[in-house]
Amino acid sequence: MTVNVGVSAAPARSPWQGRAAEFARTRGSLIALIVLVVAFTAGNPRFVSLQNIHSIADAAAIVAVVAVGQTFVILMGAIDLSVEGVMSVSGVTISLLVANDRNSLDLGLLAIPVVLALGALIGFAAGVANTRLRIPSFMATLGFWAIGLGAATVLFGGSPPIIEQQSFLDIGLGHIFGFTKISYIALAVVLFAWVLQRYTRFGRYAYVIGGDESVARLSGINVDRYKILIFTFSGTMFALASILATSELGVGDANTGTGYLFTAITAVVIGGTLLSGGRGGIMQTLIGSLVIAVIVNGMILVGINPLAQQGIEGAIILLAVALTGWPLRRPLRVIK
């Protein structure tokens, strides 16, 4: 996490330096995306084929939904580590509520709002733990990760419930103009979140709380209320991501969420949203999600050894974050 120390510690910087830093933070990820696309296309022209673009969009979609939820939390200076727990319990729950081979509940598509409400409830509880029990968000959401995973394991009961609801499976398998339905849903989520960020009190107060929480309190804002709302929203987004992933998978799995925490936070940070809060936004998170999808997809297309891909992915991500933050470096800038 980065913290800017008091005004007098920050050396006076020329306007040019300030602009360069701001440019790198807000546009660096876009430039990185363009550079990556050009590089991978040079390595394999098929990278920019329509078919491959469809698959990149699909790969970025679910990450983007998780990252959208995470963005508001990080904007207000907190973090939500419950991603994988919420996704796991949501994934198993939805498979047990639609038509499946395990029980005869069969709520049909009504199961979707029920599971979204479950995600919202977990987020709400994490928000209450954070604001009322005064547990740091890092620890509170870590707890709900474990609780979610534990509940999923119990519900899972050893073998995956197989989903028999065709209308639900259609969400994951259907295409419109070549793009998966999931890509469109993710795009709609991003646009909705952008409106939230730009035009609603919910979104603006995420910036305000991340900018200076004590000032927000002194201005008579019910900070706790907005924090709880933001965690509720992130929990809902994680549940939505899990519903989309499960509809693709066709079975309920306690491991549905595995890997999404790292990827989503990386997407947010690469996008240029600062972990210290207050700066960044949804559109940058969208670009961050695309950068990661492009890296993963491009490595396959240019024929990098699959066994080495995960390690290389990690290295490229560190490099991207370091480059994005390069102009922000100052001798007395505190990084935690």
Add this chain to the structure above:
Amino acid sequence: MSAAAQLEQTGILPEDAPVLRVEGVTKDFPGVRALDDVTLELRRHEVLGLVGENGAGKSTLLKVLAGVTPSDSGRIVVRGAPATYHNVAGAQRTGIGMVFQDQALIPNVTVAENIMLGAEGGAVRRGLYRWRELNRRAQVQLDKIKARVSPGALTESLSFAERQLVELAKVLGIEERIDAEPIVLLDEPTTVLEREEIETLFAQIERLRTCASVIFVSHRLDEVLGVSDRVYVMRDGKCVAELDPKTSDVHELHLIMVGRGLSESYYQEAEQREPEPAEPRLSVQGLTLPRHYENVSFDVLPGEVMGIAGVQGSGREDVCRTLFGALAQKSGQILLDGRPARLASPAEAVQAGIGYVPADRRSEGIIGQMSVAENMTLAHIWRVLRGLVIDRGAEDRLAREWIDRLAIKVPSHRAQAGNLSGGNQQKLSLAKWLVSDRLKVLVLDHPTRGLDVGAKAEVYALVRQLSDRGLAMVLLSDTLEETIALSHRIIVMKDGEIVDRLDAPASAKPTQVAVVEKMV
């Protein structure tokens, strides 16, 4: 007929009735009575000056009035009706708004959002922002003080003075919300402003007089006398005097504030000894960093205090940061005792024997949660290391020695540093460097900022002692008076360059006018 009775009968307040009455307000903090039966009143369209030493209770009184801190007893009567609020929002609904000492604005949102924060009213409908309406309403507030700031601008892109205007505009917004003229509390807003910005601010206070009633707290006594209609003096949590500025002067205020007057020996100029001719301890040669400072050269002898005068943007702050390794120069070099020193980071500067006493001691000088002893050995932990472990006994002895030598007032050397008063924190942040026997150069960045008269005098005495010890010092100060009195020599910087060099021996101090002429 009492104001309250008249209000009840007619629904309007008589013109000369106080808009605010504080009646017997008392506030205790653990171990100290911050406010002791304070009674005062504020009249309509009045600017009320509130002065006193640090710890006299001024800030606490404002915080009680603004709803930040509850009082223990007594009552506050606003426009004839007893106030019942117990938080900032409640105080604002009653019509009281405060401009805080450390600017209370959100840096990463727009000016309009800050001005309307928490009180967006019709500019936000069902949670949805109507930006045009929000900007329009913010503009109304900015217009009241004729501030030329765009409501759509990002707050952090503004200068300090512009942000001050935004704060004022934010407080003035109370007027529309409660349909009455606001009571504005201004807490020491001038401490870090440069001369020109101070003048702008005082012009704003004049303007406020027409649309609000103001309580104004400041350490700048001459300015308080200039702008106020009445002045209350506080001491030890009590209001000890009410003065008419027309018939009072700064000297009289000093007398009442401290119970003693400022004598000739305030700066201990008689203690100033001229350094022996010697090799310079610190030699700065042709230091250049484009856009910050250009070709800066000066020598400081052992035992000499070199004052650097200059306005904001003169580059003097950046030169000091370079001396301490926090900002790298493009060209030129720094010599310590004749040898070139590599100062690429603060850690290397400390190694080389340079200490830095920062202006903002709370965030940069001391670590509040750590003990006095731990703070003292922070920069020179090797003094108390035995192998790889800290020798607590040695640390204790060292801490006790310096607590005695600097007369730091602490309950124990294991007390939390954050609980000390400002003056004692500043001594501690000095002690942090003095414990080192390698210390050659001390950079004093506004060493008395925010300190009261008594604590300042102690810092001056310390500077004299350190000078006798052969330390070379570089001084940046808030006031010219202080710079001239403490320094042996003064360099004047303007637009990044040295424009003048003056000698300031105890016997022939230059006048302030002589220095100011070169600064601007």
